[in-house]
Amino acid sequence: MVRVAAGLLAQLGNVDALTMRAVATASGVTPPSVYRHFPNKEALVRTVVAERFDEFTGVLRAATDAAGDQPLARLHAMARAYVQWGLEQPGHYRVLFSATNAGPAGLGLQGRSEHPGAASFRALVEAVTACLPGPGHEVALLLATELWASLHGIVDLRITKPEMPWPDRDELVASALTAVHVAAEPSA
Numbered sequence: 001m002v003r004v005a006a007g008l009l010a011q012l013g014n015v016d017a018l019t020m021r022a023v024a025t026a027s028g029v030t031p032p033s034v035y036r037h038f039p040n041k042e043a044l045v046r047t048v049v050a051e052r053f054d055e056f057t058g059v060l061r062a063a064t065d066a067a068g069d070q071p072l073a074r075l076h077a078m079a080r081a082y083v084q085w086g087l088e089q090p091g092h093y094r095v096l097f098s099a100t101n102a103g104p105a106g107l108g109l110q111g112r113s114e115h116p117g118a119a120s121f122r123a124l125v126e127a128v129t130a131c132l133p134g135p136g137h138e139v140a141l142l143l144a145t146e147l148w149a150s151l152h153g154i155v156d157l158r159i160t161k162p163e164m165p166w167p168d169r170d171e172l173v174a175s176a177l178t179a180v181h182v183a184a185e186p187s188a
Helices: 002-012 020-027 031-037 041-066 071-088 090-097 118-131 137-160 169-176 178-184
Strands: none
Touching: 002 020, 002 041, 002 090, 020 031, 020 041, 041 071, 041 090, 041 118, 071 090, 071 118, 071 137, 071 169, 071 178, 090 137, 118 137, 118 178, 137 169, 137 178, 169 178
């Protein structure tokens, strides 16, 4: 049922449009069967989002680990993996990063636990931090947020406006990393 719900969410792109009845029908079961596994739609969507974010975070970490020991190379690999995963999984990407009601409130997480996407953002902050000379978590957080916004823009715009004459995606990713490169340079 989780796989089916994930597929439906990827098609719909909107949590509000998903119904337990649609999940049941697509799973070949009756609606009460879905409720035996998930007490409500919120719990089902929370499970879907958590699984997709686990997959996404695993892709980011695998790309980083495969890039060797040099922090900037690791960050570049992570950024390219982010964009590639988003473009290869556009429906899932949009559910994770653009769907309405897939934030902490929509998933019923406010005050209870962290959002399933927190681990992927933490990985990005850690990768940026590793590139910077000396301590600077506040700067790393700012740079990681800026980088995330840029990478999201690259993916989301390519998904929603595929007919545009976009520059090469690796060139866009490299450009998005400019601020980190500048911050990583030792001061003169």
